[in-house]
Amino acid sequence: MTLLDDVDEPSDLRRLSHAQLAALAGEIRAFLVRHVAKTGGHLGPNLGVVELTLALHRTFDSPRDALLWDVGHQAYVHKIVTGRARRFAELRRRGGLSGYPSRAESPHDHIEHSHASAALSYADGMAKARELSGDKDRRVVAVVGDGALTGGLAWEALNSIAAAPRRPVVIVVNDNGRSYAPTVGGLARHLATLRTRSGHERHPDGGEQAPGSATGQTVPDARAPRVLFEDLGLTYLGPVDGHDIPALEEALERAKASEAPVVVHCVTRKGLGYRPAEEDDEDHLHGVGVIDPLTGRPPRPGGLSWSAAFGDEMVSLAAERRDLVAITAAMPGSVGLTRFAAAYPARCFDVGIAEQHAVASAAGLAMAGLHPVVALYGTFLNRALDQVLMDLALHRLGATLVVDRAGVTGDDGPSHNGLWDLALLQPVPGLRIAAPRDLPTLREELREAIAVTGAPTAVRFPRGAVGADIPALRRTGGVDVLRESHDGVLVVAVGAMAQAALDASRRCARHGVETTVVDPRWVKPLPAELIRLVTRHRAVVTVEDGLRAGGVGTALIQSLHDAGVRAHVQVLGVADGFPGQGTRAEILAEAGLAAESVAEAVIAAAETTL
Numbered sequence: 161m162t163l164l165d166d167v168d169e170p171s172d173l174r175r176l177s178h179a180q181l182a183a184l185a186g187e188i189r190a191f192l193v194r195h196v197a198k199t200g201g202h203l204g205p206n207l208g209v210v211e212l213t214l215a216l217h218r219t220f221d222s223p224r225d226a227l228l229w230d231v232g233h234q235a236y237v238h239k240i241v242t243g244r245a246r247r248f249a250e251l252r253r254r255g256g257l258s259g260y261p262s263r264a265e266s267p268h269d270h271i272e273h274s275h276a277s278a279a280l281s282y283a284d285g286m287a288k289a290r291e292l293s294g295d296k297d298r299r300v301v302a303v304v305g306d307g308a309l310t311g312g313l314a315w316e317a318l319n320s321i322a323a324a325p326r327r328p329v330v331i332v333v334n335d336n337g338r339s340y341a342p343t344v345g346g347l348a349r350h351l352a353t354l355r356t357r358s359g360h361e362r363h364p365d366g367g368e369q370a371p372g373s374a375t376g377q378t379v380p381d382a383r384a385p386r387v388l389f390e391d392l393g394l395t396y397l398g399p400v401d402g403h404d405i406p407a408l409e410e411a412l413e414r415a416k417a418s419e420a421p422v423v424v425h426c427v428t429r430k431g432l433g434y435r436p437a438e439e440d441d442e443d444h445l446h447g448v449g450v451i452d453p454l455t456g457r458p459p460r461p462g463g464l465s466w467s468a469a470f471g472d473e474m475v476s477l478a479a480e481r482r483d484l485v486a487i488t489a490a491m492p493g494s495v496g497l498t499r500f501a502a503a504y505p506a507r508c509f510d511v512g513i514a515e516q517h518a519v520a521s522a523a524g525l526a527m528a529g530l531h532p533v534v535a536l537y538g539t540f541l542n543r544a545l546d547q548v549l550m551d552l553a554l555h556r557l558g559a560t561l562v563v564d565r566a567g568v569t570g571d572d573g574p575s576h577n578g579l580w581d582l583a584l585l586q587p588v589p590g591l592r593i594a595a596p597r598d599l600p601t602l603r604e605e606l607r608e609a610i611a612v613t614g615a616p617t618a619v620r621f622p623r624g625a626v627g628a629d630i631p632a633l634r635r636t637g638g639v640d641v642l643r644e645s646h647d648g649v650l651v652v653a654v655g656a657m658a659q660a661a662l663d664a665s666r667r668c669a670r671h672g673v674e675t676t677v678v679d680p681r682w683v684k685p686l687p688a689e690l691i692r693l694v695t696r697h698r699a700v701v702t703v704e705d706g707l708r709a710g711g712v713g714t715a716l717i718q719s720l721h722d723a724g725v726r727a728h729v730q731v732l733g734v735a736d737g738f739p740g741q742g743t744r745a746e747i748l749a750e751a752g753l754a755a756e757s758v759a760e761a762v763i764a765a766a767e768t769t770l
């Protein structure tokens with residue numbers, strides 16, 4: 161029997177001694193490594209909040225008190241102590257345990273999406289609601305990371321929370337000095353100074369990078385700072401050792417008793433207790449796939465990823481184009497910019513988890529004569545739509561968005577799929593979108609994109625390894641013909657869906673249905689050549705890894721209508737909604753985007769037009 165076996169709910173924690181809690185923390189760390197090594201997931205962040213989570217659940221009465229997790233990737237320990245330990249074998253699996261809080265799983269869970277810097281807004285809203293309902297003794301607690309605090313939305317919430325000095329909110333800053341890379345900017349420097357001054361600075365991440373640089377040297381702040389939060393009118397407690405449960409409980413009890421908003425600044429270590437994570441300089445095993453628990457490394461090296469291929473091309477381009485600069489929102493490694501940042505530190509800007517600022521600052525860079533490349537995940541680009549519209553497109557600026565993790569991502573759940581970019585960017589005047597299908601077209605279309613002046617461009621590709629090259633038979637009007645027939649069904653494949661489209665076309669041929677498979681390469685605006693190709697075929701099927709509604713297929717239908725061309729068009733894409741977690745292949749198949757389903761759609765289209 162282990163201590164963990166006897167923990168089914170937070171109240172079970174309150175009967176343990178501090179010595180037993182220390183032992184329990186060790187069991188939980190072993191549990192996390194054992195399970196996450198098999199399923200993949202967020203290992204470093206959760207190893208860093210073991211003691212903090214135990215102290216929070218001993219001090220506050222969840223779910224009566226609301227415990228909110230910003231991003232939520234660090235809520236595994238919260239799930240373990242709220243009765244879900246037995247479900248971790250299905251972590252991030254189809255129908256299994258979500259990698260983020262989930263109201264369907266537990267009343268202890270609240271915010272289900274993984275988009276950073278939002279938890280304080282929920283806290284502000286919940287605190288207002290509890291004040292209005294006379295429920296003031298039910299505390300609202302938000303755990304927000306130092307990285308998440310670099311997001312503007314968090315400061316919008318702090319401004320509002322600080323406006324009500326008699327409305328209690330407990331703000332727990334989980335300060336480990338890291339987003340993925342060391343957290344950057346003035347706030348990071350401020351927190352680092354507080355950590356250092358208090359003597360809590362115990363890890364090399366303590367320093368903060370020179371503002372703006374993705375690989376800057378640490379710049380310790382000599383001045384004794386006033387605590388930023390107190391200047392806002394918030395009570396500040398800390399820094400507290402985020403691994404010292406008695407110290408945490410003392411600070412959290414004081415915060416709980418306060419009738420004012422309180423910041424509890426906790427200093428933690430990402431990856432603590434698991435040497436491979438502690439020693440991982442890139443991101444302390446922030447997010448891992450299946451790994452060998454002894455080494456922390458994947459059992460076999462993965463293939464070249466789209467992100468790495470993009471990053472390699474950026475290094476080549478930077479040598480040719482001195483005006484080229486890159487921007488990342490706290491994810492230089494994930495978006496493939498590590499080599500570029502090392503080679504050109506002055507030309508790679510990590511702005512923190514601040515996508516709106518990333519795009520708006522790109523407008524400034526472009527106006528000043530440079531060509532910025534903003535690399536973001538598709539799902540996080542959603543946050544910066546106004547900046548794409550009003551800062552880049554309205555000013556007709558030459559800037560390039562590299563939309564990584566575009567399309568279905570899979571096991572990271574509904575808030576990580578990059579399903580919306582093709583639909584959200586369709587209406588942006590002047591913006592051009594490329595969707596490469598393989599490594600050569602990624603290289604080619606990225607070069608074409610950064611050559612565009614007077615309008616923003618976007619290049620979108622999925623998560624994971626780049627597939628095999630897919631050579632074209634010929635190019636006509638900018639459209640690559642991948643397979644040809646003379647009057648069969650025209651299959652328009654968007655980006656990486658080309659492989660599924662070709663596999664489907666081979667299935668169709670076995671059913672006597674001839675197809676022409678084309679890759680338009682640039683999907684906004686669609687090449688005029690597509691209209692001519694449609695007139696030469698009996699039907700059209702479009703295939704895209706994105707929303708059906710408002711995507712490329714819909715745009716083609718509108719273009720055909722505007723050109724007065726009547727055609728049978730079948731649009732294949734992801735239906736409205738939030739696909740649950742699962743592998744990319746599972747979710748694509750469920751959306752009807754696997755080769756077999758595409759073939760069925762093509763055959764049906766052929767039959768309806770006989």
Ligand SMILES: Cc1ncc(C[n+]2csc(CCOP(=O)(O)OP(=O)(O)O)c2C)c(N)n1
Binds near residue numbers: 233308490
């Ligand atoms: C809006 C947004 N942009 C980017 C991300 C990707 N992301 C996930 S976790 C993370 C770092 C979070 O750092 P912090 O808040 O300090 O939490 P920690 O991982 O250190 O516990 C980032 C950038 C995100 N979840 N949301």
Ligand SMILES: CC(=O)[C@@H](O)[C@H](O)COP(=O)(O)O
Binds near residue numbers: 274
């Ligand atoms: C929580 C978060 O947003 C990131 O950690 C994300 O889960 C990483 O996704 P990838 O694994 O696709 O890089």
Ligand SMILES: [Mg+2]
Binds near residue numbers: 306334335337338
């Ligand atoms: Mg952090």
